[in-house]
Each structure stands twice: as C-alpha cells, then as structure tokens.
Amino acid sequence: MTKKPASASAENPDTPPTQVSFWEAFVFWLKLGFISFGGPAGQISIMHQELVENRRWISERRFLHALNYCMVLPGPEAQQLATYIGWLMHRSWGGIVAGALFVLPSLAILICLSWIYIAFGEIPLVAGLFYGIKPAVTAIVVQAAHRIGSRALKNNVLWAIAAASFVAIFALNAPFPAIVAVAALIGYLGGRLAPEYFKAGGGHGKADKSFGPALIDDDTPTPEHALFKWRHLLKIAVIGSLLWLIPMGLLTASHGWDYTLTQMGWFFTKAALLTFGGAYAVLPYVYQGAVDNYHWLTPLQMIDGLALGETTPGPLIMVVAFVGFVGAYAKAVFGPESLFLAGAVAASLVTWFTFLPSFIFILTGGPLIETTHNDLKFTAPLTAITAAVVGVILNLAMFFGYHVLWPKGFAGSFDWISALIALAAAIALFRFKQNVIHVIAACAIAGLLIKMLL
Numbered sequence: 418m419t420k421k422p423a424s425a426s427a428e429n430p431d432t433p434p435t436q437v438s439f440w441e442a443f444v445f446w447l448k449l450g451f452i453s454f455g456g457p458a459g460q461i462s463i464m465h466q467e468l469v470e471n472r473r474w475i476s477e478r479r480f481l482h483a484l485n486y487c488m489v490l491p492g493p494e495a496q497q498l499a500t501y502i503g504w505l506m507h508r509s510w511g512g513i514v515a516g517a518l519f520v521l522p523s524l525a526i527l528i529c530l531s532w533i534y535i536a537f538g539e540i541p542l543v544a545g546l547f548y549g550i551k552p553a554v555t556a557i558v559v560q561a562a563h564r565i566g567s568r569a570l571k572n573n574v575l576w577a578i579a580a581a582s583f584v585a586i587f588a589l590n591a592p593f594p595a596i597v598a599v600a601a602l603i604g605y606l607g608g609r610l611a612p613e614y615f616k617a618g619g620g621h622g623k624a625d626k627s628f629g630p631a632l633i634d635d636d637t638p639t640p641e642h643a644l645f646k647w648r649h650l651l652k653i654a655v656i657g658s659l660l661w662l663i664p665m666g667l668l669t670a671s672h673g674w675d676y677t678l679t680q681m682g683w684f685f686t687k688a689a690l691l692t693f694g695g696a697y698a699v700l701p702y703v704y705q706g707a708v709d710n711y712h713w714l715t716p717l718q719m720i721d722g723l724a725l726g727e728t729t730p731g732p733l734i735m736v737v738a739f740v741g742f743v744g745a746y747a748k749a750v751f752g753p754e755s756l757f758l759a760g761a762v763a764a765s766l767v768t769w770f771t772f773l774p775s776f777i778f779i780l781t782g783g784p785l786i787e788t789t790h791n792d793l794k795f796t797a798p799l800t801a802i803t804a805a806v807v808g809v810i811l812n813l814a815m816f817f818g819y820h821v822l823w824p825k826g827f828a829g830s831f832d833w834i835s836a837l838i839a840l841a842a843a844i845a846l847f848r849f850k851q852n853v854i855h856v857i858a859a860c861a862i863a864g865l866l867i868k869m870l871l
Contacts, residue, residue, distance in 0.1 A: 433630040434473050439507050439514075445472075446503060446515045450522040452854050453495070453730045454554070458561030458810050459853060460495035460732070465564070468502065469628060475502055476631040481568065485799030486786045488806050489597065492689055492775040493732035496520060500779045505633060505787070508642045509653075509780055516776055520768065523731025524738055528764050530725055531742035532757055541868065549864020550728040552839035553857050555817040560846045562810040565803075574614040575804040578603060582808030587815070600805035601798040608797025615797035645784035657777035661686070664769065677750050678766055680711065681741055685767045688737070689774045703737060713744030734771065741767035838863055 445467070453460040461484065468474045475483075483505070487497040496519045503515025533543075570576050578600055585591040607615045631637075665686075668679040684706050691702070707713045714722070722743070726736035745763030746756050821835050838860050845851040845859075 434632045437474060437506060437632060439511065442503065442507060442511065443514055446499065446518040449499065450518045450520070451730050453519065454557065454853055454857055457493065457495040457733065458565065459557045461498060462561040462564050463853060464495070464498060473628055473631040474506065475633040476635050477568070477628070478635045479633055481803070482796065482799070483786070485803050486782065488802055489799065490775070490778050491691065492778070493734045496732050496772065497775050497779055500776060501783055504779060504783055505640070505643055512779055513776065516772070516779070520731055520735065520772055523729055523735045524764065524768050526729050527725060527735055527738040528742060528761050530729070531739050531760060531764065534721065534725070535743055535746050535760070542865065545865035545868035546861045547728055547864065548868055549838055549860040549862065550857060551821045552835045553842040553860035554728065555814065555821050556839050556842035556846055557853055557856070558810065558814040558817055559843065562807060562814055565810065566807040569803045569807055572614050574607065575800070578801055578804040579808040582805035583811050586809055587812045596805050596809065597802055600801045604798035604801025607801065612797065615800045639787045643784055643787045645788055649784065650781050653777060653780045657773065661770070661773055677745060677748050678763060681744065681763060681767050682770045684711070685737055685770045689771045703740065707740045707744065713740060714747065718743055735768070737767045737771050738764040834867060
C-alpha cells in the first residue's frame with residue numbers, strides 16, 4: 418500500500434498527515450528559498466499558510482510558540498523560524514538545511530544583481546521592475562501585519578500592548594530592544610496576575626479556525642532529539658565557536674586585523690549579535706557602519722542595495738551581501754583583475770558571519786524552548802512580545818508607504834501611480850486572496866510598462 422503524501426492532507430482535514438521524509442522537506446525548504454518575498458512579515462505569513470494551513474506539518478500553537486522565541490533573538494526571525502521547524506522535524510541537519518536553503522537562493526541572486534549594478538550602472542529594465550515591486554511589497558507587509566495580528570491579538574490587553582508598541586516606536590523612536598524588554602516584563606507580570614489574558618493560542622476566533630490534526634500537534638510529545646541536554650548544548654556551542662574562530666583567525670593571520678574582509682567579518686558578527694527585531698532593526702546599524710564608518714559604499718548605493726534586498730526572495734537582511742559585494746569590488750581586495758571574485762567572496766563571507774549566530778541560537782536554545790510550550794510563566798512573556806511586534810510591523814508598513822508614495826519626502830510630489838499599484842496589490846491580497854508571488858509578478862510587469870510609457 419502506497420503512503421499518501423503529507424501535502425495531500427489538506428484534502429482530508431480530519432486525518433493527520435503522514436510522516437514527512439527529509440528529502441520531501443528538503444524540496445519544500447528549497448522552494449521556500451525562492452518564493453519568500455515580502456520581508457520577515459511576508460515570509461512568516463507564507464510559512465504559516467504552507468506549514469500550518471495547507472500541509473499541517475505543525476500546529477498553529479506550536480508554530481506561534483517557535484515564532485515567539487525567534488522574535489526575541491537578534492537576527493532574522495523568519496530564517497530562524499524555518500531553522501527551528503526544520504530542526505524539530507529532522508534533527509540538527511534538518512534545521513541546518515532549512516535555514517541554509519532560506520538564504521542561499523537569495524545570496525546567489527544578489528551576487529548576480531550586485532555585479533550587474535556595480536559593473537553596468539543603471540538598467541532601465543530593472544528600474545521599471547523595481548518601480549512596480551516596491552508598492553506591492555508595501556501592501557504585502559500590511560497584509561502580513563493583519564494576518565499575524567489577527568492570530569496574536571486575542572483580547573484588549575494584547576491589543577493595548579500592540580498599540581503602545583506602535584506609539585513607542587513611531588512617535589517616541591524607542592529602541593526595539595527596549596520595546597521587547599517592556600513587553601516581556603508586562604507578559605511576565607500578567608502571566609502571574611491575570612493569566613487568562615496571556616495564554617498562547619487561547620480564545621480561538623475566526624482567524625484561528627481548526628486546520629485539522631497536525632504532524633507536530635499541540636499535544637505531540639517533544640521528540641527525543643529536541644529534549645534539553647547539557648552535553649548537546651556544549652557540543653553545539655563548541656562547534657559554533659570553531660566555525661566562527663577558524664575563518665576569522667585565518668583572515669587575521671594572513672591579512673591582518675585592518676584588512677577589509679576581516680573588518681567585514683567582525684562588523685557583521687556584531688550586527689548579528691547586537692541588533693534585535695530582525696532586518697528592519699539592523700538596517701540602521703548596517704547603514705551607519707558600512708557608509709559612515711568604513712566607507713564601503715555611498716549612501717546612494719546603500720539605498721539601491723536596500724531596494725534589491727526588498728525585491729528579492731530571502732531575508733531582507735541579505736542586503737549585507739550587497740554591502741559586502743560592492744565594498745570588496747570597489748576596494749579591489751583581490752586586485753583589479755579579480756573584481757567579481759572579490760565581490761562574490763565578500764558577499765558569501767558576510768552572509769556566513771551574519772547568519773552563523775542564528776543557527777547556534779536555534780540549535781542550542783530550541784530544546785529549552787520545546788520544554789516550555791505548556792508552561793505559562795515562559796509563554797506569557799513571549800505572547801506579550803508577539804503582540805508588541807505587531808505594532809512594530811505596522812510602523813514598518815507605514816515607513817515603506819512613506820518612501821514609496823513620497824519618494825522625495827513630503828516636500829516632494831505624491832506618487833499617485835505607485836499609490837494605485839499599492840491599492841491594486843492590497844485588493845488582490847485582501848479581497849481576492851491572491852498568491853504573493855503572483856501579485857509581485859503582476860506589479861513588476863505593471864511597473865515596467867509604466868516606465869516604458871512615461
């Protein structure tokens with residue numbers, strides 16, 4: 418008798434999906450690496466739709482619990498979430514494959530685009546495509562904020578936390594770590610004083626309809642490999658430290674501490690460890706360091722790199738690959754005859770140092786988090802943090818909207834064509850439930866046609 422594939426489980430909502438093989442998961446993670454547009458909010462939305470709603474590989478409550486942990490960590494939360502779920506399903510190698518495939522397609526694409534950008538200058542074709550994609554990305558982030566908010570904001574207390582978070586970051590310019598810390602404190606105290614408001618997954622409404630039994634369900638026992646063990650923690654910590662020390666040591670020993678690639682490795686390690694809130698929170702830090710301190714690229718190049726990061730699949734923080742490529746290419750670190758090689762090596766190097774901590778965080782912290790998914794004193798702070806992040810994402814959507822609709826600031830003219838593209842994308846996403854990739858493709862074509870006619 419042939420096993421029914423897990424992907425067919427959506428046709429039988431009352432039947433648990435069959436066990437997913439490593440290679441079946443491998444194919445999905447590879448596909449995700451090519452379709453994960455829309456920044457962290459959009460990527461998390463895609464994963465929820467695919468893994469929770471359609472395939473039912475993991476239940477919504479377990480998905481949100483893992484997401485809460487990733488939101489607390491420094492680094493790209495969507496990539497960390499993919500790593501976490503891959504690890505939970507198929508041990509350490511499952512996590513490594515899921516996290517790596519989330520990044521590698523984007524790295525390859527950005528190396529190619531960065532080379533075209535720096536070597537050949539402005540390209541009308543790419544400019545036209547970007548013109549249509551930017552408003553679409555704005556609509557995607559708004560939709561993702563709505564999806565996450567509808568799942569996370571279960572009561573007035575969590576709504577109030579989200580609203581306070583928005584005011585704090587929008588009006589007061591509060592740092593994201595401070596918002597996380599205050600939300601965690603509120604959740605900790607609330608879990609003790611009013612636990613009914615901070616129960617993760619409680620009070621399901623229409624947004625939390627049952628999708629049927631999942632492969633990793635609410636009451637599925639934690640697998641053996643995901644149980645906390647001090648020996649495993651020490652092993653991962655040692656291996657992770659060596660994976661950082663060896664390349665950094667080789668660069669320092671062969672070229673010195675002030676060498677461009679050595680400084681890139683050190684700077685992006687700090688970026689990975691010292692910034693919370695994912696790509697959006699780390700971008701100002703990267704801009705300040707890459708443009709103002711190290712002069713690896715100009716302000717205009719940084720803005721163009723951000724546009725590339727916004728409109729390619731993978732984490733938005735992959736803009737670091739653009740920074741590395743342009744910086745090493747411009748400084749000709751391998752000599753004038755090897756400019757592309759210098760850029761490609763630098764892009765790969767900064768990607769390594771930026772994402773290595775994320776793998777270590779998941780593989781060392783995952784077992785501890787898995788032991789807490791039914792413990793309110795741990796889940797309440799994370800539930801409050803998720804509510805706060807909804808407010809931060811809404812602020813980011815407004816930030817995108819401002820730069821797309823008023824490209825020269827409020828003193829300049831309103832871009833009504835971009836507004837119409839954004840409105841059309843929003844209608845397609847909210848009203849007609851269109852696929853994110855289809856919306857991006859349609860808006861890209863529209864932008865190209867408009868630029869050709871103007």
